[in-house]
Amino acid sequence: MAGIYIHIPFCKQKCSYCDFHFSTTFHSYRLDMISSICKEIKFRSNEINEPIETIYFGGGTPSLLDQEELTLLLTSIQSSYTVIDSPEITLEANPDDLTFEKLTNFKSVGINRLSIGLQSFRAEDLKWMNRAHTAEESLNCIPMAQKAGFSNISIDLIYGLPNLPLVEWEKMIDIAIQLNVQHISAYCLTVEGKTALKKWVDTKQISVSNEDEQSDQFDLLVQKLNEVGINQYEISNFSKINFESKHNSSYWKGIHYIGVGPSAHSFNGKSRSWNVSNNTNYIKALSNGQNWFETEILSIENQFNELILTGLRTIYGLNLDKLKNICEPPKTFWKTLNQFIDCNWLKQEINIISLTEEGKLKADHIASELFI
Ligand code: SF4
Known part of the structure; x- marks a missing residue:
């Protein structure tokens, strides 16, 4: 078993807490990027001998892609690798990109799992986060996706937010449960370097929650989700039975995967590699036949420690x-x-x-x- 991760390095705007790799000025080279990723998919086909069971579009914002671009990428995978009959194909999506028509298009190209970055249902949170969507869009996109035929939907929520009392967090959990999704990923807000959030925290314009508040919110989440049969199967991930993310579970089980696209990481059991985190350099390297990634052979100690970390x-x-x-x-x-x-x-x-x-x-x- 193996998986392919495709990093789509485009976003509409920069969220204030995010340090992932993406660009907001991608329109002039959007097609070049897609064809470079297709080239990388083809070049690396000899790295994986096992059948591909999971395909994951992450980012960035893969829901910015249209039907034609997704088809190009999926066709490249199908023509270069052995893919099982019904692979899990996940697409990360932001609520503001989702219309009924777009969701239907995603379904028709073969996407069978959506991972929707809601983050919060409160307008005040979405505002300081500089998310491109509204609280209303957070609420409406799930029934719309269900109506479009998606029956495997995950949502992302963030806890430990500034000014988020436990009672407000409880309301968010209740809304998430009512939406009847199959999977919830919940992450504690972390203050990453080189983000607007870091600047605001350093200059005391925003104060983040303390460890006790975070731990109370996390405990409440585990308890409430457990009561309705959405069980914790990884520290930050919860699902109904048989709706665990196959792709992400394979990371934690040490299964091999390749990551294509700028900044994507790959793992083959003995070594790790990571692609250049620069869109222009990535496209240039792929078109000039230059190297676009670095590799590290994992020492015995690294392999040992990695297994402990992922296993636990x-x-x-x-x-x-x-x-x-x-x-x-x-x-x-x-x-x-x-x-x-x-x-x-x-x-x-x-x-x-x-x-x-x-x-x-x-x-x-x-x-x-x-x-x-
Ligand atoms: S949409 Fe996602 S990847 Fe893009 S800036 Fe926001 S959090 Fe980061």
Whole structure:
């Protein structure tokens, strides 16, 4: 099994908290970018021998693409790789791009899973975030997508927002539940360098929530979603049964994937590579036959630590046999592991180690203590 990630580096405007790679001035080279990504898809076809089971359009804003551009990209994949009969094909979408006609077009080219970046249902949040959509669009796009025939919809929400009392967050969770989506990704707001948000926080124009507030909001989310059968299967991801994201689960299970498009990352089990994060340089490199990516061979330590990090984030847990296949863990690893089991942050079932409810709040700390 393998997956392909396609990075679409275009956005209408810059959200104040975002440090992803994208450009808002892409109109003059939009077609060049699509044909460069098609070239990369073709060039790299010998890197994957397994059938492609998942295709993921991420960004940036893939919902800016039209039917013809999506068809070009999907046809390139179909003609260069072996793709299973019914692959999971996800498209990240922003509410302001979604009309009934556009949704129908997405469906007709083969998109069968939408990941919609709602982020919040409150106009005041969307305003300081500089999102391109309104609170009304956040609410309306889901029934519209359902009417267009989508039955596998994920929404993104952000908690830990400035001035977000617990009662307001609870209202957001209730709305999300009422929308009857299959999957919810919820991320805590983080203040990334080189963003408008960072500047506002540094100059005290905005104050972000504290750790206790974030943790109360997260606990409430887990509890309320659990009550309605939307279960946490990864630290930030929740789904109804059988609606886990196959593509993202494959990252956490260490399955191989290639990422195409500027700034996209790839992983083949032994090495990682990442494409240049510059749209012009990417297009030039692809058309001149120059290198457009850098590669890092993962050391034994990196492979070991990576498996701990990805294993502990999910309900699938950390497989000790797989860990021992990389290298025999040192004595300090077993000592720390047993300490975490004794204090009820980790639990062990045969050869699988996973986080307890208490441990989920300390996942990164626990993983880093187990690193070699
Ligand atoms: S739409 Fe997404 S990728 Fe684009 S700026 Fe906003 S958060 Fe970042």
